[in-house]
Amino acid sequence: MSLLTIEGVWKNFHGHSVLRGIDLEVQPHEVVSLIGPSGSGKSTLLRCVNLLETVDDGSIHLDGQEITDPRVDADDVRKRLGIVFQAFNLFPHMTVLDNVTLAPRQVLKTPKAQAEEEARELLARFGLAAKAGAYPDQLSGGQQQRVAVIRALAMQPRLMLLDEVTSALDPELVLDVLGIIRELKESGMTMILTTHEMSFCRDISDTVCFLDGGVLVEKGSPEKIFASPEQPRTREFLRSVL
Numbered sequence: 001m002s003l004l005t006i007e008g009v010w011k012n013f014h015g016h017s018v019l020r021g022i023d024l025e026v027q028p029h030e031v032v033s034l035i036g037p038s039g040s041g042k043s044t045l046l047r048c049v050n051l052l053e054t055v056d057d058g059s060i061h062l063d064g065q066e067i068t069d070p071r072v073d074a075d076d077v078r079k080r081l082g083i084v085f086q087a088f089n090l091f092p093h094m095t096v097l098d099n100v101t102l103a104p105r106q107v108l109k110t111p112k113a114q115a116e117e118e119a120r121e122l123l124a125r126f127g128l129a130a131k132a133g134a135y136p137d138q139l140s141g142g143q144q145q146r147v148a149v150i151r152a153l154a155m156q157p158r159l160m161l162l163d164e165v166t167s168a169l170d171p172e173l174v175l176d177v178l179g180i181i182r183e184l185k186e187s188g189m190t191m192i193l194t195t196h197e198m199s200f201c202r203d204i205s206d207t208v209c210f211l212d213g214g215v216l217v218e219k220g221s222p223e224k225i226f227a228s229p230e231q232p233r234t235r236e237f238l239r240s241v242l
């Protein structure tokens, strides 16, 4: 069974359709990238999956449950999703350890000692063991974004949604964050990510989706999309960014 099934999803803002009948299935352990011009609807699609936006038509199922059913508790759905956005939204007044343990303690009711032990293990795994007691402004942008990924991971999500997680970073820090995403893939994490890093996208994705004007124009393996795209719009986009 698919982990996530998006069927016929439409989203309108002020009478303008920004998602126009999106269909997409994500299998367990699959890494799906969304690429496309700015404004094509990539972030809106991720926001529909985490229920920050309500869909105007169509449905989304997570683990067989229709999460777009209005009776569904959005917080309960978000517990199963790890979400990382472009801007690091770490709490500035809390240490790295407190940032990472906050949601497990408050949402999952994990006891403090256990949450801290698990957080320290994650920090060690991603090379940040020495930063547990640091505050966000004592870290580089790349380290902050790695903490944001670790914080999402601490909830043991079924699915990670990563929206342009390297866009706000200086180029020399981008590799830092791409490394952690690569490691997540190796650990079997299912992910949907949007990115402008085409070489990374090609390298990490199982499936690449090209969106334009709210339409999923073309979808396929990275080999197919990057080497022999079928649609003229995909070719044109790739020519402009590669």
Ligand code: ADP
Pocket: 013, 014, 018, 036, 037, 038, 039, 040, 041, 042, 043, 044, 045
């Ligand atoms: P992308 O992430 O591919 O750059 P977005 O999903 O952010 O694209 O945006 C798709 C379109 O939806 C854009 O035209 C954007 O201006 C519009 N849009 C996104 N969010 C809102 C909103 N909350 N209100 C009105 N328009 C929005």
Ligand code: MG
Pocket: 042, 043, 044, 163, 164, 194
């Ligand atoms: Mg976006």
